[in-house]
Amino acid sequence: MPIDTRELMEAVGMLTDQRNVRVTIKSSAKGAMVCGTTCFIGGLLGGPVGLAVGGTIGAIGAGMMSKGKFRSVNEIIMQEMSDREREQLKERILKALSQFHPTDMAVLLPLIMGNAAAQQAILSTVISFVTNEMKMQIVD
Known part of the structure; x- marks a missing residue:
């Protein structure tokens, strides 16, 4: 079963909220x-x-x-990204997680929430995408 972009973005949003990743405009x-x-x-x-x-x-x-002017990355992903940008981000996340072999959301969700290496791979990918593609600055 293919991975649903919306579900993946919601999971990524929960992860970025949990880590309090924000951007400044x-x-x-x-x-x-x-x-x-x-x-x-x-x-x-x-x-x-x-x-x-x-x-x-x-x-x-x-x-x-x-x-x-400081907003969470989750807000950016869910409200400001176009569908095309979400698809691009999804592909990059799946590429970053290819070593974990996620086949569907049933495998991917527990991986995202329970594996520190997978979380770091996702966060690095999201931060890279937001800073390089969307030209936003991440706030520590």
Whole structure:
């Protein structure tokens, strides 16, 4: 029986949620720039105390700017990927798991949930796909 893409993506989504794998949508660089700029300006205006105040204000501003811009990989897979991208990801995952010989979901689900090597192979494949194909940045 062929492996159903939707079921595989749900299993992968559970694994990425369990490991708390998230992506940022191009906001980390902006946040660093805001934080650095306010710290620099604070340092120019107030010396060492200005550095601390500017850095604090910048960090708060950067945090407010990035609110809601970090999302789980599961959300990306289930809501933003096209069917074509899901199929590509499925093929890459199955290729990464070829050493385990999964033939159908009845074999694959226990493998995903109970085998650390299989989980690492899947996570590496998903992270590679999200960063290289979808041009998103993974947050540790």
